[in-house]
Amino acid sequence: MKQKEPGKSYSHVGKPERICALITGATSGIGRATAEVFAANGINLILCGRRQDRLAELKKKLESQTKVHLLNFDVRDKEAVFKSISSLPPTFSQVGILINNAGNAHGMDTIQNGDPEDWDAMLNINVKGLLYVSKAVMPQMVERKSGHIINIGSIAGKEVYPKGNVYCASKYAVDAITQGMRIDLNPYGIRVGSIDPGAVETEFSEVRFKGDTERAASVYKGFQPLSPEDIADIIHFMVTRPYHVNIADLIVLPTAQANATVMNKSIK
Numbered sequence: 001m002k003q004k005e006p007g008k009s010y011s012h013v014g015k016p017e018r019i020c021a022l023i024t025g026a027t028s029g030i031g032r033a034t035a036e037v038f039a040a041n042g043i044n045l046i047l048c049g050r051r052q053d054r055l056a057e058l059k060k061k062l063e064s065q066t067k068v069h070l071l072n073f074d075v076r077d078k079e080a081v082f083k084s085i086s087s088l089p090p091t092f093s094q095v096g097i098l099i100n101n102a103g104n105a106h107g108m109d110t111i112q113n114g115d116p117e118d119w120d121a122m123l124n125i126n127v128k129g130l131l132y133v134s135k136a137v138m139p140q141m142v143e144r145k146s147g148h149i150i151n152i153g154s155i156a157g158k159e160v161y162p163k164g165n166v167y168c169a170s171k172y173a174v175d176a177i178t179q180g181m182r183i184d185l186n187p188y189g190i191r192v193g194s195i196d197p198g199a200v201e202t203e204f205s206e207v208r209f210k211g212d213t214e215r216a217a218s219v220y221k222g223f224q225p226l227s228p229e230d231i232a233d234i235i236h237f238m239v240t241r242p243y244h245v246n247i248a249d250l251i252v253l254p255t256a257q258a259n260a261t262v263m264n265k266s267i268k
Helices: 029-040 052-062 078-086 116-144 165-188 204-208 213-218 228-239
Strands: 020-023 044-049 068-072 095-100 148-152 191-197 249-252
Touching: 020 029, 029 044, 029 052, 029 228, 044 052, 052 068, 068 078, 078 116, 095 116, 116 148, 116 165, 148 165, 148 228, 165 191, 191 228, 228 249
Parallel strands: 020 044, 020 095, 044 068, 095 148, 148 191, 191 249
Antiparallel strands: none
């Protein structure tokens, strides 16, 4: 795991001793890996998630390296989001980095056979949840005229694939919101960027296929997918660039993947 490089500074997102990164979906996958990389590099953490037991376990693991505060809420719950973030204690009140990572996919059906409950879940978490958390954090960044927002998108937000319909729509929305944020927050010197990964081996497919672990595992067979740590290292790289450098939009694929649907399963 990367240690803080000499000369790296987070001074443009707040006082170094008070810098906090707020990470949603921190209990697994990319969110958890990012928390671990940030902790190893001395960034104070506000870890958000629905699963309190996992949050507590992660805090216990990381608090020897940095300060950690937990917020237990569901990003779909607008009132809980605003109440939780407004309750941050002084040590954690200055959010210099926001990682909008919480997201999911439910089902993989043709549009005519799709389940409206799945549609609601994806749009509520991937789009509305991102907006709620951002709305709660952006005012302080605007007031300070500094900050960094990174939204976790997907290759599904760049090209639609068969049976991706509503999930792809939700990630296209994230792409549009990211671009809009970058325009609207530009006068305040706030950096806004996104990472759009291809195949990353996380709990994503297990959730998408509703607990069918065998089907979920088959998604990653025959090639080496990205790991959450691969994406976390890139996120850390993004937040440690000189402040005049903003990585606005980054597509990251495993070598075996050419686009959303083309995969070379002979590359291991």
